[in-house]
Amino acid sequence: MDCLGNYSDKLLMMTEGGAHYCSKKTDDICGDVCGQESSRALSMSRLRCVLRGLDLKFYILLFVIVPTFVFGVYLHGQKISYFLRPLWESPPKPFHEIPHYYHENVSMENLCKLHGWGIREYPRRVFDAVLFSNELEILTIRWKELYPYVTQFVLLESNSTFTGLPKPLVFGSNQDQFKFVKPRLTYGTIGGRFKKGENPFIEEAYQRVALDLLLKAAGITDDDLLIMSDVDEIPSRHTINLLRWCDDIPSVLHLQLKNYLYSFEFLVDNNSWRASVHRYQSGTTRYAHFRQTDKILADAGWHCSFCFRRISEFIFKMKAYSHFDRVRFSHYLNEKRVQKVICKGADLFDMLPEEYTFKEIIGKMGPIPHSYSAVHLPSYLLENADEYKFLLPGNCVRESD
Incomplete structure (x- = not known):
């Protein structure tokens, strides 16, 4: 008992003296934690x-x-x-591609026969309907290409972009440039709703519904041909002539277009498909810009995206079109950067190719190879090469405001 009492007294004295007792074992690193003052x-x-x-x-x-x-x-x-798109999205169902036969010295009867179609006694009427933003040069090339075979040109213009930004009526202010189509033109305007922050595809759909009404005002009737495509999706004239003369063509047919970016110097691929031709049916046909059938006619024209004369037009479209969310940083809109990207054949939004397999994505990564072929382009473009030089190979520098 005395030993235990003495030990307790010593322990009490250590505590009162300010020392600390550590009951836990310590390692070499933390050994000095015990005994602090x-x-x-x-x-x-x-x-x-x-x-x-x-x-x-x-x-x-x-x-x-x-x-x-x-x-x-x-x-x-x-x-x-x-x-990583191949991991979270499957590729769409492939199109049934219809071979396209054409030569200027082959009769229309033989061309229709080659496609498995009959020949009509007289051609169908053709209506070409577009939503217009500010693409004056491409619109001119489009209408000059299609002029011989189009019955009525229908154009709708809004004072609003799809993203809700105000815009001038560019076509309305430049109608003098299009006197050659005036007798065949149905032109309409529509006021924008200016709902900023709204999904831009809603405004786009709103304008396409208005275009349906304008087509009726233009006098379209059953079995007339209706071209549904954006201004920069240009069917070749011989394609439209074939479809207006041949009997038993599909009621809806997509057009496979050569896909160009910035000018006809940068050929991306041959897979532009959104343009379509319809045999119009009242109460059924609706103006749209998405897939509407599995049938597509091969090599039917050209899609020249972002094919503008001026840098300011590139910047305007980057802010105005439905995919404006791709402008993630303000420096994307810098004029010097835009010009550099155009001449390089790179992507304005610094995006990867929108493909569905890793093989296709990797194969298309990097700038688009330069092409120096100007064969089989719209005839009006080549006949007026000095005016539209910026669209031809070797002329990537654009005008700056």
Whole structure:
């Protein structure tokens, strides 16, 4: 009992003297935690213990690799998403491609026969309907190409972009340039709703419904041919002549167009498909810009996207069209950058190719190869090469305002 009492007294004296008793075993790193003179010192010692237990690799991960990864996702998240597209989206059903036969010295009767179609006693009427924004040069080339075979040109223009931005009535202010179509033109305007922040495809659909009404005002009737395509999706004239003369053609037929970017120098592929031709049916036919059938006619024209004369027109479209969300950073709209991207054949939005397999994505990554062929382009373009030089190979520099 005396021994135990003496031991208790000694322990009490150590406590009263300010020393600390540590009942836990310690390792070499944290061994100095015990025996500190104050609680503050004890806390600091424990912190030093934790920090001393972390090696250099942890600090590199925490302060270098993690921030770099987060910043990389911020800059290139859209690219990562598109590259992984084959994992989260299946490719669409392939089209049934109809071979396209044409030569200027072959009779229309034989051309129709080659396609498995009959020949009509007289051609169908043709209506070409478009929504217009500001593409004056491409519209001219389109209408000059189709003029011999179009009965009525129908154009609808809004004072609003699809993204809700106000815009002038560009066509309305430049009608003198299109006197050659005036006797065959039905021109209409529609006021925008200016709902900023709304999905731009809603405004686009609103305008396409209005175009349906304008077509009726233009006098379209059953079995007339209706071309549904954007201004820059240009069917070749011999394609439209074939379809207006041949009997038993499909009621709806997509047109496969050669797909160009910025000018006819940068051929992306031959897979533009949204343009279509319809045998009009009252109460059934609706103006649209999506897939409406599985049938597509091969090599039927040209799609020249972002084919503008001036840098300001590129910038306007980048802000105005339905995919404006791709302008993720303000420097994308810098004039010098836009000009550099055009001449390089790169993507204005720094996007990856919109494909459905890794093979196709990787195969199309990087700038588009230059093409120096100007064979089988719209005739009016070549006949007026000086005026439309910016659309021909070797002329990538655009006008700056």
